[in-house]
Amino acid sequence: MKIKKLIPSFISEVKGFLDEEEGMRLFELASEACALGPCLEIGSFCGKSTVYLGIACKRQGRTLFTIDHHRGSEEQQPGQTYFDSDLLDSRTGLIDSFPCFRDTIQKAGLEEVVVPMITKSHVAARDWATPLGLVFIDGGHSYETVMADYQCWHPHLLPGGFLVFHDIFLDPSKGGQAPYEVYKQVLASGLFEALPMTNTLGVLRRHLPMVVKKQACRRHRSEHISC
Numbered sequence: 001m002k003i004k005k006l007i008p009s010f011i012s013e014v015k016g017f018l019d020e021e022e023g024m025r026l027f028e029l030a031s032e033a034c035a036l037g038p039c040l041e042i043g044s045f046c047g048k049s050t051v052y053l054g055i056a057c058k059r060q061g062r063t064l065f066t067i068d069h070h071r072g073s074e075e076q077q078p079g080q081t082y083f084d085s086d087l088l089d090s091r092t093g094l095i096d097s098f099p100c101f102r103d104t105i106q107k108a109g110l111e112e113v114v115v116p117m118i119t120k121s122h123v124a125a126r127d128w129a130t131p132l133g134l135v136f137i138d139g140g141h142s143y144e145t146v147m148a149d150y151q152c153w154h155p156h157l158l159p160g161g162f163l164v165f166h167d168i169f170l171d172p173s174k175g176g177q178a179p180y181e182v183y184k185q186v187l188a189s190g191l192f193e194a195l196p197m198t199n200t201l202g203v204l205r206r207h208l209p210m211v212v213k214k215q216a217c218r219r220h221r222s223e224h225i226s227c
């Protein structure tokens with residue numbers, strides 16, 4: 001496959017929970033989204049998904065903004081299931097995935113494409129004003145965090161832009177349900193259409209204004225309200 005040749009081979013060694021098929025889909029979505037605007041990722045960890053998105057942005061002359069406090073999620077803390085001692089900063093005793101992330105971005109030649117924001121999602125969103133072509137949500141996985149990420153960032157998504165969630169598990173025995181719960185609520189809002197999933201990647205596309213208007217009219221008609 002041609003796209004595979006564009007992704008550096010060291011990607012398989014980068015720490016992270018994104019599989020290759022999901023990565024390739026991110027690349028394709030970002031390639032299309034770049035026609036609209038820059039892309040934004042929430043939850044970069046060591047930069048695996050960042051490389052797939054970033055290479056697409058680089059080819060289109062676009063910027064990829066990334067958000068991660070780089071202190072690890074709850075389950076990555078010492079004593080927890082996904083703790084990795086390589087990421088422990090011995091000076092502070094805290095997880096710090098930023099050196100690993102920076103190394104990945106440098107090796108992938110993305111230092112002039114990726115703009116990292118080392119903070120929490122809601123802090124980065126506070127004064128944000130740039131319309132976006134794609135938002136990838138893969139930060140904290142509690143219901144409250146995923147919902148807050150959606151609420152902070154979806155107003156900046158351009159019509160026709162992609163809203164992508166990682167870790168959508170249709171089968172509860174395969175993984176936590178919070179991202180899926182948010183995904184279903186977002187879909188029910190009528191603002192997005194669902195595109196085919198790739199493994200656990202849930203892909204939504206923001207309707208163009210005409211579609212939203214037509215849907216709103218249909219709803220209003222059923223409620224006997226003129227529009």
Ligand code: MG
Pocket residue numbers: 017138166167
């Ligand atoms: Mg994930």
